[in-house]
Amino acid sequence: xxxxxxxxxxxxxxxxxxxxxxxxxxxxxxxxxxxxxxxxxxxxxxxxxxxxxxxxxxxxxxxxxxxxxxxxxxxxxxxxxxxxxxxxxxxxxxxxxxxxxxxxxxxxxxxxxxxxxxxxxxxxxxxxxxxxxxxxxxxxxxxxxxxxxxxxxxxxxxxxxxxxxxxxxxxxxxxxxxxxxxxxxxxxxxxxxxxxxxxxxxxxxxxxxxxxxxxxxxxxxxxxxxxxxxxxxxxxxxxxxxxxxxxxxxxxxxxxxxxxxxxxxxxxxxxxxxxxxxxxxxxxxxxxxxxxxxxxxxxxxxxxxxxxxxxxxxxxxxxxxxxxxxxxxxxxxxxxxxxxxxxxxxxxxxxxxxxxxxxxxxxxxxxxxxxxxxxxxxxxxxxxxxxxxxxxxxxxxxxxxxxxxxxxxxxxxxxxxxxxxxxxxxxxxxxxxxxxxxxxxxxxxxxxxxxxxxxxxxxxxxxxxxxxxxxxxxxxxxxxxxxxxxxxxxxxxxxxxxxxxxxxxxxxxxxxxxxxxxxxxxxxxxxxxxxxxxxxxxxxxxx
Amino acid sequence: xxxxxxxxxxxxxxxxxxxxxxxxxxxxxxxxxxxxxxxxxxxxxxxxxxxxxxxxxxxxxxxxxxxxxxxxxxxxxxxxxxxxxxxxxxxxxxxxxxxxxxxxxxxxxxxxxxxxxxxxxxxxxxxxxxxxxxxxxxxxxxxxxxxxxxxxxxxxxxxxxxxxxxxxxxxxxxxxxxxxxxxxxxxxxxxxxxxxxxxxxxxxxxxxxxxxxxxxxxxxxxxxxxxxxxxxxxxxxxxxxxxxxxxxxxxxxxxxxxxxxxxxxxxxxxxxxxxxxxxxxxxxxxxxxxxxxxxxxxxxxxxx
Numbered sequence: 152x153x154x155x156x157x158x159x160x161x162x163x164x165x166x167x168x169x170x171x172x173x174x175x176x177x178x179x180x181x182x183x184x185x186x187x188x189x190x191x192x193x194x195x196x197x198x199x200x201x202x203x204x205x206x207x208x209x210x211x212x213x214x215x216x217x218x219x220x221x222x223x224x225x226x227x228x229x230x231x232x233x234x235x236x237x238x239x240x241x242x243x244x245x246x247x248x249x250x251x252x253x254x255x256x257x258x259x260x261x262x263x264x265x266x267x268x269x270x271x272x273x274x275x276x277x278x279x280x281x282x283x284x285x286x287x288x289x290x291x292x293x294x295x296x297x298x299x300x301x302x303x304x305x306x307x308x309x310x311x312x313x314x315x316x317x318x319x320x321x322x323x324x325x326x327x328x329x330x331x332x333x334x335x336x337x338x339x340x341x342x343x344x345x346x347x348x349x350x351x352x353x354x355x356x357x358x359x360x361x362x363x364x365x366x367x368x369x370x371x372x373x374x375x376x377x378x379x380x381x382x383x384x385x386x387x388x389x390x391x392x393x394x395x396x397x398x399x400x401x402x403x404x405x406x407x408x409x410x411x412x413x414x415x416x417x418x419x420x421x422x423x424x425x426x427x428x429x430x431x432x433x434x435x436x437x438x439x440x441x442x443x444x445x446x447x448x449x450x451x452x453x454x455x456x457x458x459x460x461x462x463x464x465x466x467x468x469x470x471x472x473x474x475x476x477x478x479x480x481x482x483x484x485x486x487x488x489x490x491x492x493x494x495x496x497x498x499x500x501x502x503x504x505x506x507x508x509x510x511x512x513x514x515x516x517x518x519x520x521x522x523x524x525x526x527x528x529x530x531x532x533x534x535x536x537x538x539x540x541x542x543x544x545x546x547x548x549x550x551x552x553x554x555x556x557x558x559x560x561x562x563x564x565x566x567x568x569x570x571x572x573x574x575x576x577x578x579x580x581x582x583x584x585x586x587x588x589x590x591x592x593x594x595x596x597x598x599x600x601x602x603x604x605x606x607x608x609x610x611x612x613x614x615x616x617x618x619x620x621x622x623x624x625x626x627x628x629x630x631x632x633x634x635x636x637x638x639x640x641x642x643x644x645x646x647x648x649x650x651x652x653x654x655x656x657x658x659x660x661x662x663x664x665x666x667x668x669x670x671x672x673x674x675x676x677x678x679x680x681x682x683x684x685x686x687x688x689x690x691x692x693x694x
Numbered sequence: 695x696x697x698x699x700x701x702x703x704x705x706x707x708x709x710x711x712x713x714x715x716x717x718x719x720x721x722x723x724x725x726x727x728x729x730x731x732x733x734x735x736x737x738x739x740x741x742x743x744x745x746x747x748x749x750x751x752x753x754x755x756x757x758x759x760x761x762x763x764x765x766x767x768x769x770x771x772x773x774x775x776x777x778x779x780x781x782x783x784x785x786x787x788x789x790x791x792x793x794x795x796x797x798x799x800x801x802x803x804x805x806x807x808x809x810x811x812x813x814x815x816x817x818x819x820x821x822x823x824x825x826x827x828x829x830x831x832x833x834x835x836x837x838x839x840x841x842x843x844x845x846x847x848x849x850x851x852x853x854x855x856x857x858x859x860x861x862x863x864x865x866x867x868x869x870x871x872x873x874x875x876x877x878x879x880x881x882x883x884x885x886x887x888x889x890x891x892x893x894x895x896x897x898x899x900x901x902x903x904x905x906x907x908x909x910x911x912x913x914x915x916x917x918x919x920x921x922x923x924x925x926x927x928x929x930x931x932x933x934x935x936x937x938x939x940x941x942x943x944x945x946x947x948x949x950x951x952x953x954x955x956x957x958x959x960x961x962x963x964x965x966x967x968x969x970x971x972x973x974x975x976x977x978x979x980x981x982x983x984x985x986x987x988x989x990x991x992x993x994x995x996x997x998x
Contacts, residue, residue, distance in 0.1 A: 181815065314841065317861070320803070320833075327839030540813040569775060569812060614904040615973070617880020618897075622811060626932050630879040637880055655811075657898035680940040683930040686966065687945065690739055690997045693963035694988045 198580035356399025394421035512668035531557035563650030598648030730754030740998030762800030877933030955984025
């Protein structure tokens with residue numbers, strides 16, 4: 152049973168990648184550095200592909216590695232590297248424990264569905280949007296599931312522990328952590344996909360990977376030509392069907408002793424199970440095999456797929472997502488107006504805040520260069536959202552319009568962009584957020600602050616405030632005399648759009664100062680300062 | 695260990711001298727005050743830790759404020775993600791020395807926190823205060839989550855009648871306030887009283903409800919037992935964050951007082967402001983929390 156070691160290796164690798172990727176997205180304490188994040192996601196297919204396309208002259212080695220692996224050994228990526236795939240295996244494993252009689256059987260491939268989705272995705276990309284990729288990319292999907300569903304659970308447990316420890320006066324091990332609230336629509340989308348994938352995996356193993364996942368479709372296509380393949384040795388195989396029953400890809404046709412390589416995820420369960428050692432992993436015996444690979448075998452022995460229910464759901468979903476993506480070409484501003492209209496039912500607690508902010512554009516992260524460029528590349532994996540120390544990066548729903556759905560935007564209610572922080576650019580795996588040096592970051596203007604005097608406390612309540620200017624790192628927002636008080640004033644050309652002013656402004660429901668995004672990022676002027684002086688001589692006291 | 699011994703012996707000597715002088719008949723004949731009976735000690739010209747050694751000795755040593763077995767809260771300004779050179783936060787050398795003095799006086803625990811404006815782990819780390827606290831033997835405590843804050847009434851407050859304060863405000867015996875002196879765009883200056891804004895959860899409430907009145911009102915809840923103003927590097931413009939090193943003047947100064955109004959008034963003078971120009975100082979003085987008229991104060995001036 153020498154070959155059964157393959158499954159063990161696969162399980163170890165899978166657990167490693169699953170824990171690695173989970174850790175990266177759940178790491179709310181920022182334990183792992185930027186370099187670690189970058190390294191941890193480097194083998195993920197879609198980000199590596201995006202980076203290769205977007206960052207001119209750079210071919211991400213992760214992409215080459217995955218393609219080579221696939222051409223050599225089949226869909227190893229799906230079984231051992233893709234966190235979403237491994238998550239499904241965990242679910243299948245549980246389902247086999249729960250449902251005693253859980254057995255897989257050979258099913259027809261959903262060829263039309265998967266190629267339709269892939270085709271639609273490419274069509275949408277040609278039309279200038281990647282929404283469908285954002286929605287379906289397994290890495291990004293897992294990123295959002297881990298960030299918005301797994302992480303809160305871990306944080307909740309952490310906070311319970313921190314409460315217990317602080318009551319014993321211990322503050323050094325755990326500390327309380329507050330998650331920024333995620334919009335219900337983003338959370339809802341994530342939960343929807345999570346449930347969809349769980350249900351599919353619970354009943355049908357790797358059905359998502361072999362019917363919806365665009366990466367699965369592409370790598371499945373390549374796998375047909377891979378050097379090493381699992382084959383059922385016709386001389387030793389007794390057609391007992393044990394391999395078929397453990398095949399979560401449902402791709403072993405035991406009657407014809409063939410395997411659908413477009414669906415085989417190289418999990419090696421069959422090799423591990425076969426009592427006759429008839430399932431072997433070897434350099435494919437070409438010619439002979441090619442004939443037996445049959446995507447649509449006429450099948451008598453095995454029952455047909457469970458029914459049209461799943462097909463219908465899949466169709467509806469596909470159509471829905473496709474329409475959403477197409478609609479993304481629609482005007483950004485209109486959709487944003489609708490989005491802001493949803494908010495703003497907060498209670499008035501001062502005299503101000505009556506005039507709504509006039510935001511024309513969402514603010515994209517520094518290093519993204521322009522909203523258009525960013526929307527074209529970012530797959531919304533949420534790695535930057537997870538890593539952003541000040542929580543200013545939050546997933547959007549309609550802020551960029553449908554074209555930028557689930558991509559991060561700067562949410563100044565959640566935080567402010569720290570002037571000296573360059574984390575998001577350092578870790579972005581797709582190149583959607585380019586890394587900036589500190590000097591570049593300091594003059595990157597992602598938006599501009601706008602002051603609404605009629606909302607300001609100084610004007611409405613006649614008392615000092617200055618919270619906006621207090622937080623401004625360049626003093627683009629500074630205070631000027633206003634009767635006995637001081638009131639903010641904005642120098643636009645030195646404003647970098649970091650949102651510190653908007654974040655600090657205590658006025659509700661509408662802020663007295665807000666940042667409107669620059670659709671194309673600009674270069675801010677550097678603030679000029681005079682050298683501070685003091686008349687006080689050394690050793691002298693002013694009293 | 696050596697440093698600790700040095701402090702112990704020098705503080706001991708200071709107390710002994712003070713006691714000897716106050717017992718001597720000659721002093722009372724000459725009308726001299728007891729050596730430690732100052733409203734304010736102002737020190738200039740040394741490193742932060744050296745100035746504090748001299749200053750606290752002039753007040754009779756830390757044992758006057760910290761009794762053996764007590765839990766001490768030290769509240770520096772750690773509000774901003776800035777390195778010590780940028781003087782956005784309290785000088786870590788000063789924080790370290792204060793903790794050492796407290797532990798030498800027999801404190802059971804010295805706890806340090808701030809409700810920061812920037813991301814708190816970065817502030818604690820980059821300000822150098824986290825490390826200083828650890829090295830001195832104190833405990834650094836997070837103030838980043840509302841869960842650490844407890845609701846309290848501010849009896850007598852005009853605008854600030856209730857607020858949520860950090861749990862350490864409720865379970866420590868001694869409260870030492872250690873602000874850094876800075877220019878502030880709307881509070882005019884941020885000194886001792888303004889530093890207490892870092893003890894509450896909802897700072898926005900202050901900004902929304904008459905900033906100066908709220909700053910003064912907080913003293914109805916708890917007044918620090920001792921205030922130490924770090925004026926080693928002073929941000930005289932573009933405060934409280936500062937745009938560049940140009941905003942700083944190296945003053946090598948420090949102030950120590952139990953009177954929070956007096957210390958703020960004196961600190962304002964260092965940057966050429968009249969205390970009455972700063973509304974919260976005026977309001978606190980009128981409410982009887984201290985004296986802002988420097989001519990009425992007994993001030994000890996020390997040049998290192």
